[in-house]
Amino acid sequence: MKTVLGIDLGTQSMKAVLYEYQSKELVSVTSSPLDVDRDATGRAEQHSEWWLTALKDCLDQVPVSLRESVQAIGVSGQQHGFVAMDENGEVLAPVKLWCDTSTQAEVDDMLAACGGAEQCIVYTGNTLVTGYTAPKILWLKRHHPDLYDRLAHILLPHDYLNYVLTGAVRMEYGDASGTGLLDVRTRRWSSELLQALDANRDLSACLPPLVDSTQFIGHTTQAFSASYGLPAGIPVSTGGGDNMMGAIGTGNVSPGKLTMSLGSSGTLYAYSDTPVIDENGNIAAFCSSTGGWLPLLCTMNCTIGTELMREPLGVSVEQFDSAIASVPSGCNGLITLPFFNGERTPNLPNAKGCVLGLTSHNCSKGHLLRSTVEGATFALKFGLDELGRLGAQASEIVLTGGGANSGVWRQIVADVCDLPVTLLQQQEGASFGAALQALWVLQRQADPSLTISDITAQHLSRDAALCTEPNPANSELYGGAYADYRHALELLTPLYDN
Numbered sequence: 001m002k003t004v005l006g007i008d009l010g011t012q013s014m015k016a017v018l019y020e021y022q023s024k025e026l027v028s029v030t031s032s033p034l035d036v037d038r039d040a041t042g043r044a045e046q047h048s049e050w051w052l053t054a055l056k057d058c059l060d061q062v063p064v065s066l067r068e069s070v071q072a073i074g075v076s077g078q079q080h081g082f083v084a085m086d087e088n089g090e091v092l093a094p095v096k097l098w099c100d101t102s103t104q105a106e107v108d109d110m111l112a113a114c115g116g117a118e119q120c121i122v123y124t125g126n127t128l129v130t131g132y133t134a135p136k137i138l139w140l141k142r143h144h145p146d147l148y149d150r151l152a153h154i155l156l157p158h159d160y161l162n163y164v165l166t167g168a169v170r171m172e173y174g175d176a177s178g179t180g181l182l183d184v185r186t187r188r189w190s191s192e193l194l195q196a197l198d199a200n201r202d203l204s205a206c207l208p209p210l211v212d213s214t215q216f217i218g219h220t221t222q223a224f225s226a227s228y229g230l231p232a233g234i235p236v237s238t239g240g241g242d243n244m245m246g247a248i249g250t251g252n253v254s255p256g257k258l259t260m261s262l263g264s265s266g267t268l269y270a271y272s273d274t275p276v277i278d279e280n281g282n283i284a285a286f287c288s289s290t291g292g293w294l295p296l297l298c299t300m301n302c303t304i305g306t307e308l309m310r311e312p313l314g315v316s317v318e319q320f321d322s323a324i325a326s327v328p329s330g331c332n333g334l335i336t337l338p339f340f341n342g343e344r345t346p347n348l349p350n351a352k353g354c355v356l357g358l359t360s361h362n363c364s365k366g367h368l369l370r371s372t373v374e375g376a377t378f379a380l381k382f383g384l385d386e387l388g389r390l391g392a393q394a395s396e397i398v399l400t401g402g403g404a405n406s407g408v409w410r411q412i413v414a415d416v417c418d419l420p421v422t423l424l425q426q427q428e429g430a431s432f433g434a435a436l437q438a439l440w441v442l443q444r445q446a447d448p449s450l451t452i453s454d455i456t457a458q459h460l461s462r463d464a465a466l467c468t469e470p471n472p473a474n475s476e477l478y479g480g481a482y483a484d485y486r487h488a489l490e491l492l493t494p495l496y497d498n
Contacts, residue, residue, distance in 0.1 A: 006433070007076065011036060018066055020069075035050070036097065045094040051157070055228065075237075077157035077175070082154070091160070099264070099300055100131070123192040131300070131344050173210060237437050237442075244290075246267075249430055255270070257398060262403025265300055301376060320406060333362060339351035340353045354492060377409075397414075410423070411474075418475040439459075
């Protein structure tokens with residue numbers, strides 16, 4: 001048996017999948033939960049040691065015989081987190097996550113220093129938002145100058161796991177473009193943004209070398225092997241951010257496809273052979289982890305919102321579909337803006353969740369829960385419209401993430417977006433994408449002409465039983481409901497736009 005191992009460091013859990021690529025079979029899927037340390041300031045942090053404990057837990061669940069079958073490893077990780085590491089490899093502070101919104105003052109000051117949001121897009125292809133890595137670095141400088149002085153390496157979550165595996169300090173272009181410091185057109189660090197971050201220190205010395213995704217960055221070390229029970233000497237690919245690995249795991253590696261991820265956050269993205277720059281800053285101009293670009297919309301509240309609503313409503317996971325199915329499309333006019341953790345798109349880091357239009361006819365558990373689902377989906381529908389404006393067209397949406405397990409939510413996505421929804425038989429998303437990237441690099445050793453499209457064509461297949469077509473009547477109804485949602489958003493934006 002020969003397997004590739006995909007590891008995904010998510011917000012709510014660590015996951016590990018082992019894929020037997022000759023028989024095309026997932027032979028092991030393990031996971032371990034993670035907590036997030038939050039407070040009312042918008043702080044959202046995890047401790048790096050939590051990740052290591054979760055990784056060991058995942059690998060301990062894998063039989064020894066399977067661990068010995070691993071031929072290559074790929075690592076996926078939540079984007080934008082800031083792992084501050086000293087020269088001895090010690091993590092200096094809790095890791096601020098993508099959903100941390102406590103750094104808006106640092107965003108404002110960096111934008112002012114580089115000439116505003118429009119000029120920032122000129123320098124990097126992206127504006128700065130509070131979720132990105134760069135303002136987190138400035139936050140450390142201001143709040144913990146003693147730790148900032150010891151800063152030797154700026155890493156992202158998946159880079160840190162790569163370091164634990166291999167001892168190599170590296171970064172790849174896809175995840176690097178989510179720092180807010182990379183010019184995505186040239187794939188080089190922006191001197192202007194580094195200057196805006198710290199005019200008195202050359203932080204480029206703390207940024208890892210950037211490497212191409214077609215190569216291995218190193219091999220598992222003896223120290224890692226002794227602690228985690230995997231053989232030493234296993235080659236490790238570059239890996240990437242969870243959205244970049246999710247693109248591989250859903251076959252979104254060539255133009256003409258769209259992936260929607262219904263995870264803790266919501267994302268919608270497409271592949272492009274050229275940079276796609278949004279002058280309005282709504283669509284992030286990321287690089288892919290396969291040599292191209294990945295224009296992407298991200299919302300901060302997707303399944304996080306439905307989980308927050310489900311618990312006080314007393315609706316179990318098993319009751320979720322029946323509860324939202326009991327309510328008609330459009331929720332009889334009920335509108336929810338599920339901005340429980342602030343929001344990235346629209347860029348309202350101080351926003352709060354809002355429910356509008358309650359009447360005696362729509363004040364029920366099912367209405368409140370379905371309205372949250374519809375609000376999260378409307379936010380992603382905006383991304384579909386924006387990607388279309390920028391030239392990214394597609395005939396279907398490939399759906400992934402925990403929300404995709406809901407048949408009713410799949411139908412809502414199809415109806416709201418008026419597009420067929422496709423699910424794959426391989427539903428492990430980012431972790432499976434990381435495994436496929438590792439397989440690609442492994443097999444390129446014998447055949448350098450092998451493309452990532454070759455790999456996804458060979459190892460991904462549709463699950464016809466779970467694919468969904470839009471209902472024309474519902475799509476028409478949702479056209480009006482979406483307009484009402486956009487109007488509510490317009491009216492409430494001044495309340496939180498500060």
